[in-house]
Amino acid sequence: MVVLSVPAEVTVILLDIEGTTTPIAFVKDILFPYIKENVKEYLQTHWEEEECQEDVSLLRKQAEEDSHLDGAVPIPAASENGADDLQRVIQAVVDNVCWQMSLDRKTTALKQLQGHMWRAAFTAGHVKADNFHRRFESCCGVPEITAAEGDSQVGFFEDVVPAVRKWREAGMKVYIYSSGSVEAQKLLFGHSTEGDILELFDGHFDTKIGHKVESESYRKIANSIGCSTSNILFLTDVTLEASAAEEADVHVAVVVRPGNAGLTDDEKTYYSLITSFSELYLPSSA
Numbered sequence: 701m702v703v704l705s706v707p708a709e710v711t712v713i714l715l716d717i718e719g720t721t722t723p724i725a726f727v728k729d730i731l732f733p734y735i736k737e738n739v740k741e742y743l744q745t746h747w748e749e750e751e752c753q754e755d756v757s758l759l760r761k762q763a764e765e766d767s768h769l770d771g772a773v774p775i776p777a778a779s780e781n782g783a784d785d786l787q788r789v790i791q792a793v794v795d796n797v798c799w800q801m802s803l804d805r806k807t808t809a810l811k812q813l814q815g816h817m818w819r820a821a822f823t824a825g826h827v828k829a830d831n832f833h834r835r836f837e838s839c840c841g842v843p844e845i846t847a848a849e850g851d852s853q854v855g856f857f858e859d860v861v862p863a864v865r866k867w868r869e870a871g872m873k874v875y876i877y878s879s880g881s882v883e884a885q886k887l888l889f890g891h892s893t894e895g896d897i898l899e900l901f902d903g904h905f906d907t908k909i910g911h912k913v914e915s916e917s918y919r920k921i922a923n924s925i926g927c928s929t930s931n932i933l934f935l936t937d938v939t940l941e942a943s944a945a946e947e948a949d950v951h952v953a954v955v956v957r958p959g960n961a962g963l964t965d966d967e968k969t970y971y972s973l974i975t976s977f978s979e980l981y982l983p984s985s986a
């Protein structure tokens with residue numbers, strides 16, 4: 701087995717989710733289809749609620765910023781002109797969300813709405829919490845999406861939970877940094893195969909602190925944790941994120957998982973690679 705020695709100055713492990721703790725297939729084939737298939741009904745049901753209106757305002761603001769982009773979908777302001785007008789605005793929001801998702805945009809506006817939709821799905825019982833890791837089920841007309849046991853559509857790779865427990869026993873702090881909203885992250889870790897494992901994490905960060913491809917985000921994270929950037933080891937599948945973190949003096953390792961995007965030969969040579977969290981060696985746990 702390949703072993704990657706964690707530098708002695710590292711006291712914090714910062715984890716990406718999609719492609720790192722969690723198969724890309726789980727996000728793309730289970731979590732995201734739920735959004736696309738339910739967004740219209742969600743908006744129609746929750747439209748009058750303050751939270752939903754805040755989500756729509758944020759999406760509208762994002763749409764204005766995106767107006768120069770090819771295929772961008774504007775969201776008109778809702779007027780008092782009756783039900784037809786309301787349906788036109790809702791359809792524009794649906795089209796905007798689907799357009800953003802077709803590009804796998806990581807905007808805070810999109811991620812916030814997704815998090816609220818997943819929460820509503822849990823609350824309404826559309827999602828079975830005890831088997832969330834391999835079934836994301838809807839009772840509102842959407843076909844049940846079930847992944848067969850042993851395939852890649854589970855919530856977490858099997859090495860994740862044992863490794864995180866071990867790191868914590870060795871005195872490491874463990875944080876999550878994902879484009880998925882903190883609320884969505886907590887749903888995921890709150891419903892793992894091993895039950896609620898939120899207590900394994902010292903905290904969560906999302907794009908509200910900044911985008912993952914921007915170095916400044918990692919400086920802000922270190923500041924928020926109260927450590928130096930060089931005390932952090934960031935594990936991610938995306939080299940653009942690794943590069944931004946490294947520019948901020950964060951240690952990085954690129955995680956190679958089944959279903960992840962391939963790396964170039966240069967990237968394979970340049971970055972420390974791991975295929976499982978069990979390949980990390982902590983001198984302090986020796």
Ligand SMILES: CSCCC(=O)C(=O)COP(=O)(O)O
Pocket residue numbers: 716717718719727731806811814877878879880881884885888912
């Ligand atoms: C429950 S987290 C949802 C995952 C998600 O929406 C996402 O965009 C994942 O991005 P990551 O930064 O974890 O690669």
Ligand SMILES: [Mg+2]
Pocket residue numbers: 716717718719720936937938
């Ligand atoms: Mg990722």
